[in-house]
Amino acid sequence: MLNSNHPDDERLSALAAADPDASADASLTAHVGGCERCADVVRELGFLRSALSDMPDVAPPRPLRLLPPVEADAVSGPDRLGLWARRLFAPALTAGAALAMVGVVGTALPGLGGMASSGGQDAFSDASEAAEAANVADDFDAEDAAGGTELEFSAPSGDAAGGGGEDGEATTLGADEAEEQRTAAEEAGRTDALQSERSPWPMVLFSGVALMIAAALLRWILVPRAG
Amino acid sequence: MPEASQATSRRTPPLPDEAAVIARAADGDRMAFTQLMEHYQSACYGLAWRLLGDPDQAADATQDAFVHAYRAIRSYRGGIFRSWLMRITANASYDILRRAQRRPASPLPDPDEGGVELPDISAASPLEEATRSDMYGHLEAALRLLPHDQRTAVVLCDVYGMDYNEVAAMTDSALGTVKSRIHRGRLRLRDMLAEHRELFIR
Numbered sequence: 293m294l295n296s297n298h299p300d301d302e303r304l305s306a307l308a309a310a311d312p313d314a315s316a317d318a319s320l321t322a323h324v325g326g327c328e329r330c331a332d333v334v335r336e337l338g339f340l341r342s343a344l345s346d347m348p349d350v351a352p353p354r355p356l357r358l359l360p361p362v363e364a365d366a367v368s369g370p371d372r373l374g375l376w377a378r379r380l381f382a383p384a385l386t387a388g389a390a391l392a393m394v395g396v397v398g399t400a401l402p403g404l405g406g407m408a409s410s411g412g413q414d415a416f417s418d419a420s421e422a423a424e425a426a427n428v429a430d431d432f433d434a435e436d437a438a439g440g441t442e443l444e445f446s447a448p449s450g451d452a453a454g455g456g457g458e459d460g461e462a463t464t465l466g467a468d469e470a471e472e473q474r475t476a477a478e479e480a481g482r483t484d485a486l487q488s489e490r491s492p493w494p495m496v497l498f499s500g501v502a503l504m505i506a507a508a509l510l511r512w513i514l515v516p517r518a519g
Numbered sequence: 520m521p522e523a524s525q526a527t528s529r530r531t532p533p534l535p536d537e538a539a540v541i542a543r544a545a546d547g548d549r550m551a552f553t554q555l556m557e558h559y560q561s562a563c564y565g566l567a568w569r570l571l572g573d574p575d576q577a578a579d580a581t582q583d584a585f586v587h588a589y590r591a592i593r594s595y596r597g598g599i600f601r602s603w604l605m606r607i608t609a610n611a612s613y614d615i616l617r618r619a620q621r622r623p624a625s626p627l628p629d630p631d632e633g634g635v636e637l638p639d640i641s642a643a644s645p646l647e648e649a650t651r652s653d654m655y656g657h658l659e660a661a662l663r664l665l666p667h668d669q670r671t672a673v674v675l676c677d678v679y680g681m682d683y684n685e686v687a688a689m690t691d692s693a694l695g696t697v698k699s700r701i702h703r704g705r706l707r708l709r710d711m712l713a714e715h716r717e718l719f720i721r
Contacts, residue, residue: 344658349565
């Protein structure tokens with residue numbers, strides 16, 4: 293079929309598609325004008341092109357997801373941070389608000405102050421610290437008393453300060469006084485803790501507010517804004 | 520280079536209020552975007568299916584194209600929306616094609632040799648629209664029998680009206696290579712369809 297006189301079929305295809313270089317090729321168009329075989333090829337390729345350009349659309353065999361999920365916006369690194377900021381924002385805000393609320397209620401009702409477990413813990417440790425101090429004072433006083441020295445500097449009560457007579461008496465007095473001081477210290481520790489200014493509630497309130505502010509700030513910084 | 524398809528009867532026409540819907544979609548209206556994609560999904564799927572030859576891969580490519588379109592619609596600058604979406608779909612399909620080619624485990628069907636017996640295309644499920652006409656049915660089947668580089672070039676250029684330069688850029692090929700593939704593909708289709716010539720001569 294292929295005759296050395298016929299142009300290459302690819303040239304005929306170019307002519308059928310009206311490619312400028314083929315249309316402008318005078319020897320090509322002249323040949324096709326006088327060659328039935330090549331004219332047929334060009335004509336058929338023209339029909340073929342026309343049919344191809346009119347091929348119908350094809351319905352997908354299954355339903356497609358038309359709208360990408362919102363997460364599709366955030367696939368790159370910084371966007372993922374934003375995504376997390378967006379995800380954590382609501383829970384963090386809620387937790388912060390809850391904490392703040394508890395803090396406000398706790399602060400507003402002073403009766404609750406000493407009942408908090410951490411407050412009780414404080415009172416306990418305060419009391420034992422005081423008791424420890426009293427023990428130290430006890431030893432110290434006894435030694436001093438044994439040495440016959442006056443107890444002025446360590447004795448809070450006038451009674452004890454006056455008792456600097458005989459050795460034995462002084463010892464007894466010192467011990468008694470130390471015992472008294474220890475119970476007094478323990479008592480003082482307990483009341484101190486009950487009225488402690490280190491109540492946990494303002495701290496809770498503060499953390500709640502801080503959490504809310506941090507959540508809002510992170511979201512504002514990390515979540516890309518529209519527009 | 521090839522003129523825009525003159526007959527649009529078998530292809531999705533533009534939406535009546537398309538410009539307004541596009542503008543709303545570009546403003547972030549997800550409903551408007553959904554409306555656009557729903558309208559053009561058959562056009563996108565058809566292109567992906569013709570390029571890839573596999574319904575599942577074609578569905579994946581179409582959904583990838585929707586994701587790309589969703590990100591890019593803000594930068595859409597007029598022109599025929601269908602053509603814009605077709606370019607995105609062709610790129611998404613070609614990405615999948617490239618990935619498939621890099622994995623030899625799943626080679627694409629490339630029926631380069633053998634008789635040109637037309638398969639029973641009525642058995643292929645996505646072809647319901649095509650089987651309405653013998654001509655389109657035969658054409659579809661013949662396209663599938665082309666070597667895939669020729670098929671890609673013919674589909675992009677003759678079926679979807681992209682010019683040679685676009686096809687060359689999309690397929691990372693030289694312009695001359697693309698032209699040659701298109702010409703050889705067309706001639707091959709003509710040979711395959713020789714016995715059905717009467718359907719094409721109108």
